[in-house]
Amino acid sequence: MTDLETSMATILTVFQKYSEREGDKHKLKKSELKDLLHDELPDLMAHVNDQAALDSLMDSLDTDGDAECNFQEFMTFISVVTVCCHEFFKDEHD
């Protein structure tokens, strides 16, 4: 696989590792999302440091309102964070 293909596969694998722990194995419940963010995005999680901030993040991700985060909602979140990183580094380099 190319590096890009491996990256896409890794995002799928990381989601699944947490989503299949409890309940619906294709969705992240709030505790699974919290564990994923803590373990896999620790630098970002430093800015989501209280329960209210996590609740707010979960609400913004949960576009279909079922109180869980499906893969499409998770992928949208990863995209937004990656685009923000791009904007940051783009401005750094210009």
Next chain:
Amino acid sequence: MTDLETSMATILTVFQKYSEREGDKHKLKKSELKDLLHDELPDLMAHVNDQAALDSLMDSLDTDGDAECNFQEFMTFISVVTVCCHEFFKDEHD
């Protein structure tokens, strides 16, 4: 870095590797997009095998209509492909 952070960084790096070749270094022109797809997503590219299909893909990615693909548009494309992969493997496992 965690595997997820490395994956997000890789997507940024792959985009930049092609976008900075010619013209606006923060956007993919059609020839750069074509090279990226051929080299980095060869399995997918097997389904985009003529100029008309590439033109159609570029048009669908280019949501701001400037005939180039910026990082946000590229990230949306990567998201859609990854979500499609997830749906495919999800159905395989169920």
